[in-house]
Amino acid sequence: MLPTIDWDDGEVVMIDQRKLPSKEVYVRCRTAKDVARAIRTMVIRGAPAIGVAAAMGVALDTQLATEFYRTCDLLAATRPTAVNLFWAIERMKRVFAGGMRVGRSTAELQALIDAEDVANCRAIGRHGAGVVPAEARVLTHCNAGALATGRYGSALGVIRAAVEAGKRVAVYADETRPFLQGARLTAWELVRDGIDTTVITDGMAGSLMRAGMVDVVVVGADRIAANGDVANKIGTYTVAVLAREHGVPFYVAAPLSTIDLSTPDGSGIPIEERDAKEMTYMGASQLVPEGAAVWNPAFDVTPASFVAGIITERGICRPPFAESLKHVCDGNQ
Numbered sequence: 444m445l446p447t448i449d450w451d452d453g454e455v456v457m458i459d460q461r462k463l464p465s466k467e468v469y470v471r472c473r474t475a476k477d478v479a480r481a482i483r484t485m486v487i488r489g490a491p492a493i494g495v496a497a498a499m500g501v502a503l504d505t506q507l508a509t510e511f512y513r514t515c516d517l518l519a520a521t522r523p524t525a526v527n528l529f530w531a532i533e534r535m536k537r538v539f540a541g542g543m544r545v546g547r548s549t550a551e552l553q554a555l556i557d558a559e560d561v562a563n564c565r566a567i568g569r570h571g572a573g574v575v576p577a578e579a580r581v582l583t584h585c586n587a588g589a590l591a592t593g594r595y596g597s598a599l600g601v602i603r604a605a606v607e608a609g610k611r612v613a614v615y616a617d618e619t620r621p622f623l624q625g626a627r628l629t630a631w632e633l634v635r636d637g638i639d640t641t642v643i644t645d646g647m648a649g650s651l652m653r654a655g656m657v658d659v660v661v662v663g664a665d666r667i668a669a670n671g672d673v674a675n676k677i678g679t680y681t682v683a684v685l686a687r688e689h690g691v692p693f694y695v696a697a698p699l700s701t702i703d704l705s706t707p708d709g710s711g712i713p714i715e716e717r718d719a720k721e722m723t724y725m726g727a728s729q730l731v732p733e734g735a736a737v738w739n740p741a742f743d744v745t746p747a748s749f750v751a752g753i754i755t756e757r758g759i760c761r762p763p764f765a766e767s768l769k770h771v772c773d774g775n776q
């Protein structure tokens with residue numbers, strides 16, 4: 444399993460996901476401010492990983508109790524869509540409000556969140572492997588892998604578990620414009636694991652499905668509303684519509700910390716808009732002429748009606764999601 448983020452000598456160390464796959468370099472964070480910058484600039488990304496990073500950021504600065512809430516606000520302001528960020532910060536706040544000693548107990552809770560994330564992804568994998576046929580071509584979008592979680596991955600956890608169960612799995616990874624999480628990160632992870640991987644541009648998914656070359660779609664999520672609407676990386680909705688048109692089941696794999704029962708449906712999910720430069724430049728090369736306007740939402744919402752199932756650590760939720768999500772969040776299997 445990949446070490447996406449870890450402690451080293453009292454500092455938080457994370458692999459720099461902006462540099463993969465060409466360079467494997469690590470960023471060291473000494474303060475919560477460093478962690479906040481790392482989240483904002485996508486050194487670390489992916490909903491569960493952002494949550495783990497935020498928890499570590501809080502734990503870094505908690506020697507100073509007076510700074511606690513300011514640190515939480517700083518980290519909460521980094522990225523608006525992934526609800527795992529706010530979930531992790533709220534957990535840290537509860538520990539603090541409970542009067543436990545700040546430095547030690549928040550550090551312990553952070554370790555717990557990290558360990559839970561790995562266990563949850565393994566459980567998601569176990570439940571999700573059942574939706575992958577014995578010989579399967581799986582399409583995924585963005586990166587919901589080890590890099591996006593503590594270590595094992597949600598959507599890629601399903602793929603890993605299917606492979607570990609002896610299934611013959613070939614993966615199509617959408618390149619995922621503009622940050623290229625699929626081409627750079629998903630392909631990097633899967634190739635390292637020896638899993639058959641083919642990268643396609645986002646615009647190729649339709650032709651691939653029409654040619655009958657996709658058996659199942661599995662993606663991750665940044666926030667799932669109470670009715671089962673799913674916010675995930677921009678382009679996910681397009682994949683879901685294509686999957687529906689071609690009769691391909693579309694699954695979402697996510698831990699319970701991604702489910703937001705306080706948001707009734709997808710219209711209430713805040714969608715982050717990122718810097719136009721992510722689209723207009725590729726490194727130093729300008730791709731879009733000056734004067735052209737750019738719209739760069741980082742996420743879209745896939746209506747629940749397109750989703751065959753939501754794979755969680757407690758099992759697979761099926762429609763109607765308003766009932767099944769509540770049921771699973773209430774602690775029922």
Ligand SMILES: CSC[C@@H](O)[C@@H](O)C(=O)COP(=O)(O)O
Nearest residue numbers: 488489490585587591663664676
């Ligand atoms: C297990 S990660 C699930 C999602 O966070 C992932 O699919 C995604 O959309 C990540 O977006 P990113 O902008 O790279 O943070």
